[in-house]
Amino acid sequence: MKCFTGDLPRELLDRKAFTFTHGLLGHPALSLENLERVLPALPREQVFYSSGLLSESDDLDRAHVDHGNGLSLKETIETIRTSDSYIMVRAPESDASFDPLFRDLKGDVEDLMRSRGVGTQAVDSMLYLFIASPNSVTPFHIDRYSTFLMQFSGTKEVCVFPQWDERVVSADDCEAYMAGAGRRPIWRPEAEPLAARFHFKPGDALHIPFMAGHLVRNGADEVSISMSIIFNTAETMAQIKALMLNQRLRRPMGWLGMTPHLVGPDPRRDMLKASVWNSAARLAHSVGRLSGRSAR
Numbered sequence: 001m002k003c004f005t006g007d008l009p010r011e012l013l014d015r016k017a018f019t020f021t022h023g024l025l026g027h028p029a030l031s032l033e034n035l036e037r038v039l040p041a042l043p044r045e046q047v048f049y050s051s052g053l054l055s056e057s058d059d060l061d062r063a064h065v066d067h068g069n070g071l072s073l074k075e076t077i078e079t080i081r082t083s084d085s086y087i088m089v090r091a092p093e094s095d096a097s098f099d100p101l102f103r104d105l106k107g108d109v110e111d112l113m114r115s116r117g118v119g120t121q122a123v124d125s126m127l128y129l130f131i132a133s134p135n136s137v138t139p140f141h142i143d144r145y146s147t148f149l150m151q152f153s154g155t156k157e158v159c160v161f162p163q164w165d166e167r168v169v170s171a172d173d174c175e176a177y178m179a180g181a182g183r184r185p186i187w188r189p190e191a192e193p194l195a196a197r198f199h200f201k202p203g204d205a206l207h208i209p210f211m212a213g214h215l216v217r218n219g220a221d222e223v224s225i226s227m228s229i230i231f232n233t234a235e236t237m238a239q240i241k242a243l244m245l246n247q248r249l250r251r252p253m254g255w256l257g258m259t260p261h262l263v264g265p266d267p268r269r270d271m272l273k274a275s276v277w278n279s280a281a282r283l284a285h286s287v288g289r290l291s292g293r294s295a296r
Helices: 032-041 060-066 073-078 099-116 171-178 189-194 234-255 267-294
Strands: 018-022 047-051 085-090 123-132 137-141 146-153 156-160 196-200 204-208 214-218 224-232
Touching (some): 234 267
Antiparallel strands (some): 146 204
16 A cells, blocks of 8 residues: 555454554645645635634534634644644645645555455545644544544544444434434533543554544644545445435334334445435435426
8 A cells, every 4th residue: 555554454444443554754745835835725615724722512513613713824824833723624635736645545545445345436535634733622523434544743632432332422413413404413521431542643543433423632732734534435325325214214213112223233234224215315316307297
């Protein structure tokens, strides 16, 4: 592989968080000089910045709205060491300097996917870049994709919680979040003892499984620069559809005193639910086309 190094436990992909190493330290795309050039040139909808003094329970998706740092992007970049700020960049590979790096990382991810038998192409893959002042906090959240996170500068503690554990996030909240129903998983302080804790330094990499809750606390001494590649596999795409089916079924089944089987523990059941979702989507599309014709 071109980017990932060390002995990777490939069988744990999307099963359990694990650490390894990466060989990208010193990559020119991640130099401060290049970042100072790239970030202001990217479209505004790809660069989000806020105060870094967030709590574990804050809404990460709204941090740039609810917790502004009162600075411009240029000022935030220039004062990142002292301004208690947090910068998140979506899809930096849209700049030519990041594109080769993205392609190499995607190739490594697909190599791991083939080893685990969960497909050959990383679906909806993308890079995320994170630049944060000392002591910044990334609030607790779950993601609709799998993640490999790599550290380039500074240190941090990453807490990763077990997948599908209802003491962390209820099944109902997982389903609603996946379906975009306007609810996000809430931080439960009592769940913190369940987390696996990883102390991150430059050169370290971490796999965060699909839908595994996590939060990040940066070290106190240096600016943290990290980057992740996100993606979905054939298995996680089936789980996405199974979660959305569960969300649709949960209320009517509740009227009968029933609840859907949980997603995650039984991959065969998840695949069956995904097939049902696909069939229902095709039927709805066909009915819609027929309705459109009859209305003419």
